[in-house]
Amino acid sequence: MTTRETSTMNHDNPTSAMRLKNKRAIVTAGGSGMGRAGCLLFAREGAAVVVVDIDAAAAQRTVDEIKAAGGTAHAITADLLQAEECHRIVHDGARLLGGLDLLWNHAGMPGPAEVEGLDLVEYEKAMSLNVRSGLLSTGAAVKYMREAGGGSILFTASVAGLVGSMMAPVYSGAKFGVVGMAMSLAQRFAADNIRVNALCPGLTDTPMLPKFVNRNNDPSVQEENTRKLNAAIPMGRPGRPEELAHAALWLLSDDASYVTGVALPVDGGYVCR
Ligand SMILES: NC(=O)c1ccc[n+]([C@@H]2O[C@H](COP(=O)([O-])OP(=O)(O)OC[C@H]3O[C@@H](n4cnc5c(N)ncnc54)[C@H](O)[C@@H]3O)[C@@H](O)[C@H]2O)c1
Incomplete structure (x- = not known):
């Protein structure tokens, strides 16, 4: 039995059609947070998943969870700051x-x-991981997607890629770049039946969240910063990784077959204020 034939489970609703049946997916930063939630969801929806992360143990944990649930997954350890690794x-x-x-x-x-x-040094790292890594991986992926008759590519940007961020100009600049790249690549590869979109999470409850809430790791401002940030979100709370994973699933799946070049905020209403 090939990899494509083995992933046939759906624990959310075993009777529903699986949205990613027979699909083969690579997810970077799949060892934690939204990436992990996406890997688990995509496998439940029928995809065989390659989980990429710099943290080998974290990638393997995601793979083990998928396999324990009857899915198909493989781990690859890579530092995506290195161009050749992408x-x-x-x-x-x-x-x-x-x-x-x-x-x-x-x-x-x-x-x-x-x-x-x-x-x-930190600026170059932020640009390399946020902007360059996805561009390089996309450049390598297009050949395989053409061979498959088409494909779907998703970049993670941020709400900071849609509106400016006083606290994070470098991050915001990088994520605006990601949105621009996704929109441009969508045009370039549309004729190949390859869709390209950007997901723009608002604050999301993952291990990265404290880095946005409290950049200097100062315990005395944690509570006040959290209150202020939640107050800026109409829904009053950060997103859950699973909520972002469902949006990623939709954008990647054939349910979004006529959607390309969009930057979708999934943010509890943050950018619509
Ligand atoms: N959490 C948020 O509030 C939020 C909001 C908007 C956008 N984002 C974006 O979401 C993505 C991160 O998602 P998360 O919140 O799920 O984070 P997370 O902290 O839960 O997971 C990040 C993962 O990336 C891996 N990683 C770090 N450096 C790497 C490298 N050089 N090569 C390969 N893997 C590496 C880590 O090991 C970790 O497993 C980023 O693109 C981030 O900019 C996050």
């Missing part, structure tokens, strides 16, 4: 999966908050 995960992933239909470029990082005295 290509390798796609070639190795496609080999493990027997081809490639879906790519979620989810890896990213907050980056430096300071502008006066900008830390250039």
Whole structure:
């Protein structure tokens, strides 16, 4: 039995049609947070999933959870700050999966908050992970998707890629770049039947959240910052990783077959204020 034939479970609703049946997916930063939630959901929806993360143990935990539930998954450890690794995960992933239909470029990082005295090393890292890594992986993935007759690519941007952020100009600049790339790539690859979209999470309850709430890790401001940030969200709370994973599922699946080049906020109403 091939990888494509083995993933046939749906624990949410075993009688419903699986949205990713026979699809082969690579997810970066799949060891934690939204990426992990996406990997678990995609596998439940029938996809075989390659989980990529710099943290080998975290990637393997996601894979083990998928397999324990009867799904198909493989782990790849990679530091996506390294350009050649962004290509390798796609070639190795496609080999493990027997081809490639879906790519979620989810890896990213907050980056430096300071502008006066900008830390250039941290700036380059933030740009490399947020912008360059997904572009490189996409460049490698297109060949496999053409061979498959089409595909779907999702970039994780942010609400900071749709509106400016006083606290995070570098991060915001990077995520605006991600949105622009997704819109441009959508046009470039539409004729190949490859859709490209951007997911724009608002604050989401993952291990990364404290880095946005309290950049200097100062316990005395934690409570007040959390209150202020929640007050800026019409729904009054951060998103749950699973809520973002469902939006990613929709954008990647054929349910969104006429959707390309969009930047979808999933943010409890943050950008509509
Ligand atoms: N959590 C939020 O509030 C929020 C909001 C908007 C956008 N985002 C975006 O979501 C993505 C991160 O998602 P999360 O909140 O699920 O984070 P998370 O902290 O739960 O997980 C991040 C994962 O990325 C992995 N990682 C870090 N550096 C890496 C590297 N160099 N190569 C490969 N993997 C690496 C980590 O090991 C970790 O497993 C980023 O693109 C981030 O900008 C997050």
